[in-house]
Amino acid sequence: MFDKIKVIGFDADDTLWVNETYFRDTEAVFGKLLSGYETPNKIDQELFKKEIENLEIYGYGVKGFVLSMVESAIELSNGTISAEIIEEILNLGKQMLSKPVELLDGVTEVLEALYGKFTLIVLTKGDLLDQKRKLEKSNLSGYFHHIEVMTEKSEKDYGEVLKHLDIQPEEFLMVGNSLKSDVLPLLKMGSNAVHVPFHITWAHEKVSEKVVGETNIVTLSSLKELLNYV
Structure with missing residues (x-):
């Protein structure tokens, strides 16, 4: 052939x-961080929409994913998200980048x-x-x-x-x-x-x-x- x-x-x-598994695991943690603002399903939907919206700007990969999480957190919380949660999101990205x-x-x-x-x-x-x-x-x-x-x-x-x-x-x-x-x-x-x-x-x-x-x-x-x- x-x-x-x-x-x-x-x-x-x-x-x-392995790659996608780490994204899914991080999405689950992100959903818990934002659980005070929306349902897990809504958070997943909004994050995915934000990722697609940002592809032309950030491209593929962990860094673009992290920026999309930050933007989603700001929008889902109507701008009230704490600096502590933003820091946790950034740390999630660093953990992904340091995975074996x-x-x-x-x-x-x-x-x-x-x-x-x-x-x-x-x-x-x-x-x-x-x-x-x-x-x-x-x-x-x-x-x-x-x-x-x-x-x-x-x-x-x-x-x-x-x-x-x-x-x-x-x-x-x-x-x-x-x-x-x-x-x-x-x-x-x-x-x-x-x-x-x-x-x-x-x-x-x-x-x-x-x-x-x-x-x-x-x-x-x-x-x-x-x-x-x-």
Whole structure:
């Protein structure tokens, strides 16, 4: 199926290591901090709306998430939120940024098996400083020929990266947990991609069942299954 592949790209968050779990845990704590102003469901809804509203300004990652929490706290409290709670929110962000990097099952085994047979690269979204920190802590950077922290993952964005790296679309395979960001854009541009689901998906990354049903998607039960395809 992937006999023309020369380059394999990996998403980072929730493909190589745990990420979304920490956001969900922090959202739960944030809900408790703001419980005197709104219901947990309303707080979650307003925070998500604020995150989406701020994407063009802050981009993806922990720092933008923290700023969105601060803005949401101010708005939900009608400007009465205390400096102490704002400080607690900031500390939540610092805790997220200092989390150890927890590799997902089979990551090192797969990279070890593919290294030298293919050119391996990382194509991920997020905050540049934070992603570099995680890559360093992961001890995985030595496997990768190139690491690209992208602001978005559209067909246009992928096309620019592949052109810059002189990679032909039909010779490239993308591996990631997000159908919206890691799979569908590549398939639309005539390239290759496989989906390795993570048990938690951020609402912004979800796609409709109709789109999934109309697309020929290769879904793996684990990253280790990739070795059966390449």
